[in-house]
Amino acid sequence: MFSNRLLLVCSFFFLTALTACGSGGSDAIDSPPFLFVPEPDNSIPIVKAESTYVTFVDEDVTYAEGLRHESSSTTAVATPLKLDVYYPSNGSTNRPVFMFIHGGGFTGGTKTKPEIVDMASYYASRGWVFISIDYRTAEALITRTSMPQDELLSYFKGLAPQEWIEHALQGVETIKQFEQAVAMYMAQRDAKAALRWIVANAGIYNINTDYITVGGASAGAITAITLGISNLEDFRDEISINNDPTLATTNIQEAYDVKNMVYFWGSNVKLDLFEDVYGAYLYDSDDPELFMAHGTNDANPSTPYSEAIELQGIYDSLSIHNVLVTLEGAGHGAWDVTVGGQNLSGITFDYIVERQNLTVE
Template structure:
């Protein structure tokens, strides 16, 4: 994954034409959350958020349809408007699951303080999800052979995460969510996806396929694309998802409207090099979008127990979200 990320960051394409990313949701009233764990957490597991194709071979006419699932962590309170936070597991687009203990811990941490938290699954390399021809052609012409399969797997993973976001918007009333306060976050590959969600347009990683290419798109709430990600939590990830779609389609999605991002990355990370954090920092500095970088000295990949200035990652994340979204802490 390290080689793939470094290659793609060097190949970033620049285009002078860029679409508006989202139509911003209206924030009518200040949102309040709790400083300490206050609410019991009610869990709803294995909720279907859409379907996706699983091909026998890459884009083969022989395929099956699989359900894509997420878990919900709800605070047991009577508030009719709650902020939302979506967590995405890592695993290099090859493995991992929404039940990852670190993701579950984060979901419970935030739900106990008033957020509705979600942990999503998405298709992995072995699922062989549908991939646009242009994405495959780019992989075969510009990505080292050893990384091509992983690069190809990135597309359906991102497509699914976009579908999860549209499901959230469709079901906002069901979970008493105020869609003006949405955070996305994850670790490693999950952080790559989260970063993409907060930077690309709401239709990227969706409209590159048609219903004839992928009939399961009809299950993905395609009309619910009016949302804005307000903050991103990037734990040892990168901007490779954004860079990839820029390169394949000639987009330039990085600009000052990008969601504020908190980056936590170890200097001794041998899986996703620390230079990827610096690359994102430099991009955010150049565009003027808000960011916070926490350098985890001498820490490697997956440093979930990291402490910076006496605070754990979940506490740093809490502070960042509160600051950027101007939440009231009770």
């Protein structure tokens, strides 16, 4: 049965979600300045301790397509999925990469949230390639509330697997909660496609794919840890390319290996849901290392501080390195918090360079 936990997730996220917005840019990918070289460098990347480089940004690059409904459509149509690439003005052929996923309750949000843009500049100015992605949310769904269940299953064909949709329909109380449940799957499918795009295009930005970090905040943190912990085929192979032809645009042949994950005030609810639907427990001793920052006064019923404690317990039981920075007295979305005089970018910088053994100058 559909868990009460997801009901809380959907109810809260619908009330608190941000409205998605876009920024101008081009889909074309040209060789960025100071970047293209024919031979990659597979040694340990070198990053800077201080802001050193000018940050360039390639905005609204299409990384894949996904299906969505429009107000007048009776069948889902393909829509481009976008990301922004922030990269430094250096000549390095060997850059680590940090892909970040915005929050917004799976109903909205934007890759250009000011706090994410600031974080992107922090990392790119020190030698990283930082990538902020958009993904499909419940805004991609136009639900006909009068539809019987069999027609509803057909209507959402290709957006989420039938078993996922059927599971959602068992327990939701509103159509918005149903849309959010579908959107949780779409977000995961898209985040995986974005990471495969990074691997496929690593040479353009001189990315060393042995040094991949993924992170996110709130719904983005939920998606980020699911990205790192799930298997390559999860949230990918449950829908056939016949049902979702846009899978052909997602670099489906590429593989990736996430080295570290960064979680801001999230939860493991999506991993629990995957287990509910498919009976698959996804945690194992090969999962990426994990950094968490979570406020003790997080009032979001889907992301209480206890979620971080639970996730830390799972990681400890598997003997996987993890760090939980407890933000005493902080609530949900504690972007402006400082710990030991450092902001979140500085704290995560120290964590990543230590755990990835990066060279810092």
